[in-house]
Amino acid sequence: MPADVVFTNASVFLPQGSAPVDTVATSANRIMAMSLGVDRDLVGDRTEVIDLRGATLLPGFIDAHVHPVAAGMAALRCDLSILPHDRSGYRTKIAEYAAAHPDEKVVAGSGWYGDAFESGFPLAADVDDVVADRPVVLSSHDGHGVWTNSRALELAGIDCDTPDPAGGRIARDADGRPTGMLFESAADLANRLIPAATPAFLRDALLEAQRRLHAVGVTGWQDAGVGIPAFGLTDILSTYLDADVAGELTARVVGALWWTADAGMSQLDGILARRAAAGHSRFTATTVKVMQDGICENCTAAMLAPYLGAAETELTGMSFIDPAELSDITTRLAAERFQIHMHAVGDRAVRECLDALEAAILPNRGFDGRHQIAHLDVVDPADVSRFGELGVIANIQALWARRDLEIVERKLPLLGPEREPWHFPFGSLHRSGARLAMGSDWPVTDPNPLWAIYTAVHRTGTRADPHAIGDGVFDTPLQAHQAIDLRTALEAYTAGSAYANHDDDRGVITVGKIADLVALDADVFAADDIGTVGVALTMVDGAIVHRR
The missing domain is CATH 2.30.40.10 (Urease, subunit C, domain 1)
Structure with missing residues (x-):
């Protein structure tokens, strides 16, 4: 034949x-x-x-942690991710976009990097003279913060008297006035100003993202937040379902349904119904995404010991869900035969997630959950071997493991020299028997798997990446002992991610x-x-x- x-x-x-x-x-x-x-x-x-x-x-390649619809939306809006890290360049792009889209009620976009600004974060004053007549709402490249102008703060009702919302923080100056930066859940206050994306716009965003992912060799993925209230997204379950039914989805996709931290167990019936709605052809929704902390750069990642040099003393970040409640949630989800995909950046969050997954795995040993924890910026040495022992997948975003200016200037000083050796400990996890899967977290960072694989192997940046910026980023490894070899890195982005997606028919x-x-x-x-x-x-x- x-x-x-x-x-x-x-x-x-x-x-x-x-x-x-x-x-x-x-x-x-x-x-x-x-x-x-x-x-x-x-x-x-x-x-x-x-x-x-x-x-x-x-x-x-299978991207085990990605937000394609958000990335596609970014490409169709004011996309700062394609620019060098430069305040002036950002301002020019925002002005050009605003002028080209005079009928848009909000100048919405994303993709800026904090190292473009003197203080590490932008201010409303950085854009007020560029666009003053309508709100500007721009998500950071990592989706953990929003940069606004003064008009957006005004329309969102954010002033000196506005309290920080649960799970978020409003940046303020010495006099208590909001500066224009909103972290984590506080970003919702400004994101609400952005008109809801139409179904047609979301469909276009998904298909544009799919085209870009195929162009870098990605044939399938796990969407790490179907329903996530970040990146200016609305719920995208119907976006996937409609594209799947129409035959437009060429990739094989697993959707991780968003677990709202403060909604409790009452949301479970809705999540079960959402899972039942999927599974027509190329899209299934068999996973639940649980986010336990934020990121180190804005001190919202949950740490076992305080950050060094932070504005507040004894600051250890945020655990978004109480650990006891977290164990109840994971145990119930596993009993309902959901895979659990957890976000944990700080070492305390990693431990809390491992504890919660251990509590879920023990009474559900007959279930092949293939649960995973993503990001793993800092893992305490005592917890490294637990991944292999429990069968928890280490879902790594390897492109981050290099001496970028943003990491060197904003992150490593907060961690200090004692924690730096356990910064993205891919090598230790692999040697201890952990199964690795790899993802990009796009639009947080670029979706090119070969760039991430290069960094996983060398712990430096590839010269092909325009976002690899800083002294030593190309020639000084970030903790070289945490590197993995090329075969292991390739397997993580292929067979490892296929395993994480319960797809044993692909990856080899x-x-x-x-x-x-x-x-x-x-x-x-x-x-x-x-x-x-x-x-x-x-x-x-x-x-x-x-x-x-």
Whole structure:
């Protein structure tokens, strides 16, 4: 039987211990044959033979933690993520966008970096003279803060007397006046000013994000917050469902349904109903996302010991859910056969999440939950081995593990030298037996898997990434002992993330598996900087969805 597509002269990335091959043939949506050289019996009149000339053929990348609709919205709005980290450049872009969209009631956008500003965060004064007649609401690149102008503060009713909301903080000057920065849940006060995105706009955002993900070799993902009140999003469950029914969703997607921290167990019936609504074809909603803390840079990540040099003494961040309640939540979710996907940045949050998952796993040992904790910026040494012991997946965002200016100037001083060796401890987690999955957290950072893999291996930035900024970012590793080897990093972004998505039919190149494949334009095992390697072709279910 002739193949549909034959890749040959390829450096094929195979499971450890496999016999070498340089040719992979696909038929319908499956890998049908693998060999050294082309089996001419597989080549028919309609077979496409693709000579990779020694370039690497990989399983499709699967992004285990990403927010594609938010990223697509950013691309369609005032997108600051594509700019250098520069206050003047941001101001120019905002002015140009406002002038080009005079009918928009709110200048909404995202993607700015704090290192572009002298104090580490922008102020309303940085944009008041650019746009004064209507509110400006701009999410940070990491989604944990919002930059507003004075008009937005006024319309949101934020003044000296406005209390900090639960789980959030309003930045204030020495006189108690709001500065224009809103952290975590406080951002909701300004985000409410943005008119709700229309279903058509959300659909366009999803499809634009899918196009961009396919272009960097991503064939599937886990949306780490379906219903998340961040990035200016409204609920996107129907966005996925509609695209799936219409046949527009080419990727295979697992949606992690958002757990609202202060809504308690009363929301469970609604989450069960949302899961039941999915599962038509390429989209399922079998996971619940629980967010336990914020980020270190604004001191909202939950730490075991106080931050160093913070404005407030003895500041240890925020645990968004009481640990005892968190264990009750995870136990109930596991009993309902949900995978649990947790956000934990600080070492206290990591411990609280591990404790909660241990409480959930013990009474539900018959359930293959494949629970995971994402980010893991700081993990206490006493907790590293617990990932492997409990079978909890370490869901890592490797692109962050480098000496960016923002990390060196804003984050490491808050952690101090005693905690820095356990900053993104990928190597320790891997050596202790933890299963790794990898994701981008896009639009927080770029979705290119090869950039993240480069950083996971070298703990420095790839020169291909314009956001790798700072002295030493290219040549001084961030805790070199926490690096992982190239095979381990590639497996994390392919087989590891497939495992996290309960998708055992993808993630490796073997006969009989689904033909989700990525052909690169060079051999990653020979490249000096794999971040400079490009994606020549992406195949999903045996169909080519991107070709350069």
